[in-house]
Amino acid sequence: MSRKYFGTDGVRGEVGKAPITPEFVLKLGYAAGRVLVDRERHAHPTVLIGKDTRISGYMLEAALQAGFTAAGVNVLLTGPLPTPGIAYLTRALRLSAGVMISASHNPFQDNGIKFFAEGGRKLDDAVELDIEAMLETPLSTLSSRELGRARRIEGAAERYIEFCKSTFPNERDLKGLKLVVDCANGATYHIAPKVFHELGAEVVLIGAEPNGFNINDKVGATYSKTLQAAVLQHEADYGVALDGDGDRLIMVDRNGQVYDGDMLIYTIAKARAAKGELKGGVVGTVMTNMAMELALKARGIAFGRAKVGDRYVLEMLHAEGWEVGGEASGHVLCLDKHSTGDGIISALQVLKSLAELDMTLADIGRDWQPFPQTLINVRLAGQDWKAASAGPLAEAEAALAGRGRVVLRPSGTEPVVRVMVEADEADLAGRWARTIAAAIELAA
Incomplete structure (x- = not known):
């Protein structure tokens, strides 16, 4: 059964346009609350609600709170806190669910x-389908005696800071390291600098002055130029860039070289x-660079590919019983440290790994160089893109056998199919990507 509202990571869109309106979000909170009450079968389950620094967070927080309490669910409000912080506190406080109001790396107009779920895990598909089904029913507020309560909790940021620090070995510290930390003017602005500073690093802070409108604006994990310039200016050892809700990580070395999630x-x-x-x-x-896969296998390390989206990486990690994975975009998972991707904790794991190997990121980068990739987004106009691409796709895969690969992936948010070709030679990748994209366009 397909989902109408939920994408790979919740419900997202432009504020003021369906579905990100106060009316819908109120109904979403009510529907999720009803599902929680029906599943748990006890009075007043409790959920935690956090948010990033977008101006629309105030409005949506109020709408969610109203929806949950109308369904008989108690609500705890944290204020601005990273997404992984909400996951952690949901587990630590033994709550029924956690909710984060954020559009991650998107601009402030989106939310x-x-x-x-309970335990800080991603919500199961079955639960999302139950919530969507409940959205189709009328909102019926419970009697006053049965309504939920809401209150703000103190010390959420401090608890999460201590949790992040606890994932770093007690016998190690970051003394002697100079780090530029870019918080994307997002939810980590009051968290990340304290974690790295309290572990001993000298911290130069950028992207830590949120005003409701500047989240991810020329800062953060999706815009590395500001961090690169700051690292060179301050002669830092490394730069750490997080995204608006703190679950992505990109790093920069002392030479200004960018290192992605792979x-x-x-x-x-x-x-x-x-x-x-x-x-x-x-x-x-499926988007992970093939050169990384070959480098891991050369070291005897098994590698598996999941669908795009950290929820699918998580599913495969759990199925295999493995702990490490993620995406080039900067979602890095270390399941022995946290139940979800966490940019701060991932940075600590990278710094710990470099210390143990007695290597720099530049040294690591010599192990393998990413294969060139060409990505073309082809807008669809009703054509059967699978049929249109079948011929050139087969030809490309035959030509690239052992030296590259092709990924065709429809967007989950717009009428676009993404054509990605990766090869050991840039010209080869570009030529086959253009050939496949042209075949899809001509079928319109």
Whole structure:
């Protein structure tokens, strides 16, 4: 059964346009609350609600709170807190669910609602379908005696800071390291600098002055130029860039070189394998660079590909019983440290790995160079893109056997199919990507 509202990571869109309106979000809170009450069958389950720094967070927080309490669910409000912080506190406080109001790396005009189940896990597909079904029923507020309560909790940020620090070895510290930390003017602005500073690093802080409108604006994990310039200006050892809700990580070395999620995941896996501490293998996605896969396999490390989206990486990690995985976009998962992707904790794991290997990111980067990729977005106008691409796709796969691959992926949010071709030669990748894209366009 397909989902109408939920994407790969909750419900997301432009504020003021369906579905991100106060009316819908109120109904979403009510529907999720009803599902919680029906599933748990006890009075007043409790949910935690956090948000990033978008101006629309105030409005959507109030709407969600009203919906949940109308359904008989108690609500705890944290104010601005990273998405992984909500996941952690949902588990630590033994709550029924956690909700994050954020559109992650998107601009401030967008917002979204992410859910965590009991234990800080991603919400199961079955629960999302139950919520969508409940959205189709009328909203019927409970009697006053049965309504939920809401209150703000104190110390949420401090608890999460201590949790992040606890994932770093007690016998190590960050003394002697100079770090530029870019918080994307988002939810980590009051968290990340304290974590790195209290572990001993000298911290230069950027992207930490949120005003409701500047989240992810020329800062953060999706815009590395500001961080690169700051690292060079301050002669720092590394730069750490997080995104608006704190679940992505990109790093920069002292030379201004950018390292994406693929290289950071590889660094963690290499260090763990060297110590005999890597449990199983590594999970990436269909978009993970083929050169990384070959480098891991050369070290005897198994590798698996999941669909795009950290929820699918999580599913495969759990199925295999492995712990390390993620995406090039910067979602890095270390399931022995946290139940979800966490940019701060991932950075600590990378820094720990480099110390154990006695290497720099530049040293690690010599292990493999990413294969060139060409990505073309083809707008669809009703054509059967699978049929149109079948011929050139087969030709491309035959030509690239052993030296590249092709990924065709429809967007989950717009009428677009993404054509990605990866090869050991840039010209080869570009030529086949253009050939396949042209075949789809001509079929319109």
